[in-house]
Amino acid sequence: MAVVFQGIGAATAISSTNASVSTRMPFSSRGSPSGGKASFLIVRSDGRLSSGSNSRCRRADQLITNAVATKAESSTASTSSKPGHELLLFEALREGLEEEMDRDPRVCVMGEDVGHYGGSYKVTKGLAEKYGDLRVLDTPIAENSFTGMAIGAAMTGLRPIVEGMNMGFLLLAFNQISNNCGMLHYTSGGQFKIPVVIRGPGGVGRQLGAEHSQRLESYFQSIPGIQMVACSTPYNAKGLMKAAIRSENPVVLFEHVLLYNLKERIPDEEYVLNLEEAEMVRPGEHVTILTYSRMRYHVMQAAKTLVNKGYDPEVIDIRSLKPFDLYTIGNSVKKTHRVLIVEECMRTGGIGASLTAAINENFLDYLDAPIVCLSSQDVPTPYAGTLEEWTVVQPAQIVTAVEQLCG
């Protein structure tokens, strides 16, 4: 993986040193995609490598500079050696899904229109033709029921991925998700496990109306027994999809309606990300901005303005919504002493509200100012374009908030 090679030996001219670099690598990707205990690389958000299993990974001894975009936001180094390939976010999700389906025959997909139609956002396009329509299953319209079906299948040994056509529809599946998915491993005394992945697009789109603009992460965050992650780039979408499928716990993967067509160059090699880790998007000194999903892009846009105004924001995409990566977040708070949370959830009871409480509880001594949380208002998302725009946090608001926070 190009960016990985970058750090070893601090080589800048990558192409010529490829061969020698690879021999110095302690972890070689011996693993084959098709099953078995494959050895593969887990790239941590700060660029460090770990090998092997999908559960907690050890901190590698190797110091590698940031794998993800640095201040200069350049991935130009990656293009000169092994370039990887460019694709859109929904294609990255599909690639991750396909690789996992190749690797493990127990992985299957179920949802509305996921089969020959390829999914309403084309995440499962082509999979039914490849794996058959039993493994990529079209279901009737009954979210509670196909989620229940996935739970039953998981308890019997399969690894299903449930696609909600829109996250908002999964409110109908709340009973199965809360009472069964999150609980049955516990109440059965560990006898039955539920390795399901529940995924789908959510968030505020472009004039989709209130029912199709739900932020379900608010409602689900209390359910014990599940994990929640939100992807925001093609790179982390593929990595998180693979990690979620390999996890033995039920995972809810939040995608965003407006991010499906983001393009990025991702590595050719296999990689799996850590479900519980946050991603350092832009290191900085003055203020910690915590965000996830679509708001990451609003924050980065605001960051450009802020940099021009002389501020140095540290931007972290928290990625893991349940549990929070308080290690990465804490380190950042200890460095900058100021926190701004930018989210799409409603003010009341959202991810921001929980995160504010968690940071206050754990890092109060390190804060120089109260935590500021920018979120949507407690209103159903209106249809009219201008009204809708006013309910979503905009870059200008983020700039103002940082200016006020930093003085």
Next chain:
Amino acid sequence: MGLVRILCRRLCRTSFLRHATSSINSTTEIGVVGHRSLASACRDSPSPIFFFRRFESTEAQFQHVYSDSEDDTQETLDYPGGRIPFTSQMRFISEFPEPRIPCYRVLNEDGYPIVRKIAEQMTKEEALKIYRSMVTLQIMDTVFYEAQRQGRISFYVTSAGEEAINISSAAGLSPDDLVLPQYREAGVLLWRGFTLQEFASQCFGNKYDYGKGRQMPIHYGSNKHNYFTISSPIATQLPQAVGAAYSLKTDGKDACVVTYFGDGATSEGDFHAGLNFAAVMEAPVIFFCRNNGWAISTPLIDQFRSDGVVVKGQAYGVRSIRVDGNDALAIYSAVRAAREMVITEQRPILIEVLTYRVGHHSTSDDSTRYRPADEIEHWGTARNPIARFRKWIDRNGWWTEDDESKHRANVRKELLNAIQVAERAEKPPLSELFTDVYESVPPNLREQEELLRENVKKNPQDYPSNVAL
């Protein structure tokens, strides 16, 4: 006129052969036409009109039909979903079949076999095992109920009146079949080998409970017995059963899924979707409805207005049967036949058993408040399923009064002992509060566990001293 009409109908039939498979011989019986369900309709229809022979010379007739089609009164038309015959009679389908769907029974009220062939298929060993298990279940229910009343366990649910349903249905299955129960099916687990001690451990929530003390009493679960852990919300197991069946289907296993539920559960959305899904997925599930007349205090008239649950099967395209729930032999034979069909044909089947819930809904209920005591008495004695089966095995010379009293005494003794042992056994330790929420205990839960341990250490007087940490 008659001949012309018949000829016209014949021509209309041939036009829809375009949907059938192309290789047709001159005198092929047409059974399969287009959509599968229509095929079954053609095969099973009592009307002979739909069954006809095709002749070689039909080729020319195709054209003939088409050119005439505008003028002919078409009897059928192509709609999405298949070909539908027309009628000029405006007839509403009745909301209630008259007569009602009959109930399959093998032994009459006095234990005489009406269908000797079926009765003869059961061996003495099987019959005695079934009988003994029914009695064990009855005694277990009585003793645990008493234990709850004495305050030794917090809650209990009996299967009084439904012993035949529990044991016989389990006897008709194989141990590989997956069971997704509601909560009144402890007998199924008993049949599969769950011991009285294991039952007691779960009810007392001690450290030997497979659920590690996390669920209410009677919420049994045992993966080695293929009995999925009971979850209180009604009917949630129905779509899960379809998922489990889907899993079996992908593995091609010689096993099916059986899911139990009551009459009340058929009102839940999950019942509707579960049956629908099973039919569409062609999932090998037996949907077993215990229609016992009461959903806590809600009688059937307030639950649904259909002719019971069996008629709902056809609404979803699911084959169904109604069985006498107090007749152990009928249930046994019906379940065995259903299992055969479910596995070989890969289709769901709905079995509605009619019975009566003799006990209260649970220990939190007093059913004499909403139904007459003599009705309960009648079903508990005159219509008792155990007594009925006993008459049959007595008459066969397989069981004596002596056997009865010995068996009852043994079971009672074993059970009382199991309860004492379970009561004295330790409760699960504090560490089990935080395990199994996830695959491995995450840092935030570890933190919460530490806080709790600190608290317990600081204030030992506020916490039970006989529970390990």
